[in-house]
Amino acid sequence: QSALTQPASVSGSPGQSITISCTGTNSEVGGYNYVSWYQQHPGIAPKLMIYAVTNRPSGVSNRFSGSKSGNTASLTISGLQAEDEADYYCSSYTSSSTYVFGTGTKVTVL
Amino acid sequence: QVQLVESGGGVVQPGRSLRLSCAASGFTFSSYGMHWVRQAPGKGLDWVAIISYSGSDKYYADSVKGRFTISRDNSKNTLYLQMNSLRAEDAAVYYCAKEPGYTYGFERWGQGTLVTVSS
Numbered sequence: 001q002s003a004l005t006q007p008a009s010v011s012g013s014p015g016q017s018i019t020i021s022c023t024g025t026n027s028e029v030g031g032y033n034y035v036s037w038y039q040q041h042p043g044i045a046p047k048l049m050i051y052a053v054t055n056r057p058s059g060v061s062n063r064f065s066g067s068k069s070g071n072t073a074s075l076t077i078s079g080l081q082a083e084d085e086a087d088y089y090c091s092s093y094t095s096s097s098t099y100v101f102g103t104g105t106k107v108t109v110l
Numbered sequence: 111q112v113q114l115v116e117s118g119g120g121v122v123q124p125g126r127s128l129r130l131s132c133a134a135s136g137f138t139f140s141s142y143g144m145h146w147v148r149q150a151p152g153k154g155l156d157w158v159a160i161i162s163y164s165g166s167d168k169y170y171a172d173s174v175k176g177r178f179t180i181s182r183d184n185s186k187n188t189l190y191l192q193m194n195s196l197r198a199e200d201a202a203v204y205y206c207a208k209e210p211g212y213t214y215g216f217e218r219w220g221q222g223t224l225v226t227v228s229s
Contacts, residue, residue: 001172003154036213036214036215038216040155045219045221045222046216047219051213052213089154097169098157098169099145099157101147101154101157104155
């Protein structure tokens with residue numbers, strides 16, 4: 001149950017687009033379309049942003065989008081805004097019927 | 111609206127036990143799987159355990175298997191985590207989270223309860 005690999009940090013200027021990667025194996029990310037993404041601001045519980053690779057829950061801005069290719073999933077934030085500055089985590093269902101999170105990515109809005 | 115409220119955290123000595131609770135409201139608790147997820151101070155999210163809607167199926171992270179037990183009381187709309195043989199590395203904020211039902215993941219989260227393991 002090793003954590004999925006994410007870049008430690010990603011930054012961008014307001015209005016730009018950024019992409020966060022999440023790399024695993026075919027036992028989780030590559031084997032199932034059950035990758036989800038979470039946003040966490042300091043001291044606050046995480047919030048679901050993307051589920052089942054590409055789907056946005058009601059109320060989540062359409063500036064957030066997800067995709068997957070092979071063993072790597074990605075979260076793209078377009079039109080970057082100051083409020084997007086937070087930590088982001090991917091997660092996947094696994095072949096052991098368990099779950100695993102990514103290492104987390106700190107997004108900084110310059 | 112969905113509300114999850116954790117309780118039971120505190121300071122405990124290594125090797126001792128603690129039971130966390132998660133009171134659920136705003137949805138039909140007995141219809142959804144529930145998770146425990148933890149986050150050590152300044153660290154990332156770490157999945158702990160899941161229990162099915164009926165309580166019949168339970169899965170654990172390797173790091174807690176044999177020491178932690180997840181359970182639920184659907185008549186009380188409450189999720190539990192019994193933590194035994196606690197170690198320093200178990201210190202974290204523990205969140206309960208609701209499964210979406212339509213997919214796999216963590217749809218709603220509680221505010222968390224802090225567990226400190228120290229002698």
